[in-house]
Amino acid sequence: MAKLQKSIEKRNALIKATIELVNNNGFHATPMSKIAKMANVSPATIYLYFENKQDLVNQTYVEVKAEYTKYAFETYDENMPIEKGFKLIWKRIADFKLKECESAMFLAQCDNTPMIDEISRQEGIKHLQPLLNLWARGKNEGIIKPISDYLLYAYAINPLSFLMISQKRGAITLDANHIEEAYEAAWSSIKVCK
């Protein structure tokens, strides 16, 4: 495999096709041949870029996860006050999940199945550090509840995945108003209540 000099676009096309097909049919029903076809490439070519199917999916996961967190923290600055910083990150995440809904769908599917290697999963978690730091600071200042980061994540961030999936399935349509309500729910679940 090594590194191919050329054609990063071909790699991108393969990753894009993987996301789309896995979203719509699930891992079990997306053959390499279909991925190749959607990316306008021969099945054999996939193996110039990826070791095998598992590797293709793992790499897709890590790459999408990185994009996601890059977007989430792009405008955040570690010196911001807690609530302002949280709101900023939260809104960016919400924004990503609604705009890049294909990517977000894919992540949700990976995060809830044994589709992905544990190693790639760990790799994906790393990028979340700035949010954990913010929470640590918030706990110190008595603004954020002194509870486990997993609990904070479960209530502050994870619900967005559920909402995104519901929207993708056509069960709801989220407008700016809903997002504001969701933010209020998220914030009130983790802030210290006076």
Next chain:
Amino acid sequence: MAKLQKSIEKRNALIKATIELVNNNGFHATPMSKIAKMANVSPATIYLYFENKQDLVNQTYVEVKAEYTKYAFETYDENMPIEKGFKLIWKRIADFKLKECESAMFLAQCDNTPMIDEISRQEGIKHLQPLLNLWARGKNEGIIKPISDYLLYAYAINPLSFLMISQKRGAITLDANHIEEAYEAAWSSIKVCK
């Protein structure tokens, strides 16, 4: 497949095996042959109880979902005051997700992938009605935020799935204290703040 008179146990064994194998390997990596082996049955026998693999998974989903909601509402009475009723249902759900963690895992996987037919999914949602009624009542009384049921579910109930998965993966261990904290987060996210 008509109804078989005998051997409801064989059907149950098949469903149990399906849950366990799909949890650990995902749909795509659980062949019928393995399901048969784990249920101590010939592969051919599966087809006496289920039309095909998809049908087996669909039926497993609907059955587990029914168990889940049956458990959730078992001790609930429609005349309870809002907060008390909500707490009761919430605790039962938490209880189920931690005790019947295999079942809950399976549901989470189904709810986040295209593994399940849309029809079976709809079938599974029906059973949630008592909770929606409670919320309607709560909104009327000004106790619960006047927001979409999907938002309420996303913040009050869905986080438990995330926590359960994290626990199953060994990332956390939830004790009674965590559960209490989680309940507080859930309630504060949906109650009207005075």
Next chain:
DNA sequence: AATAAAAGAATGAACGTTCATTTTTTAATA
């Protein structure tokens, strides 16, 4: 001309499902 990239066709393994047969259960008869 030499090398790297891509292609299509080929391969072997694995899978879901069915088939032909056997085993077990039920019902009928004496």
Next chain:
DNA sequence: TATTAAAAAATGAACGTTCATTCTTTTATT
């Protein structure tokens, strides 16, 4: 009750298909 016939349930092996992956050949690049 004992024996036998019929029906139901269960089985292991086999089938046809699909899939991931590899092999060989062609095309593009330097």
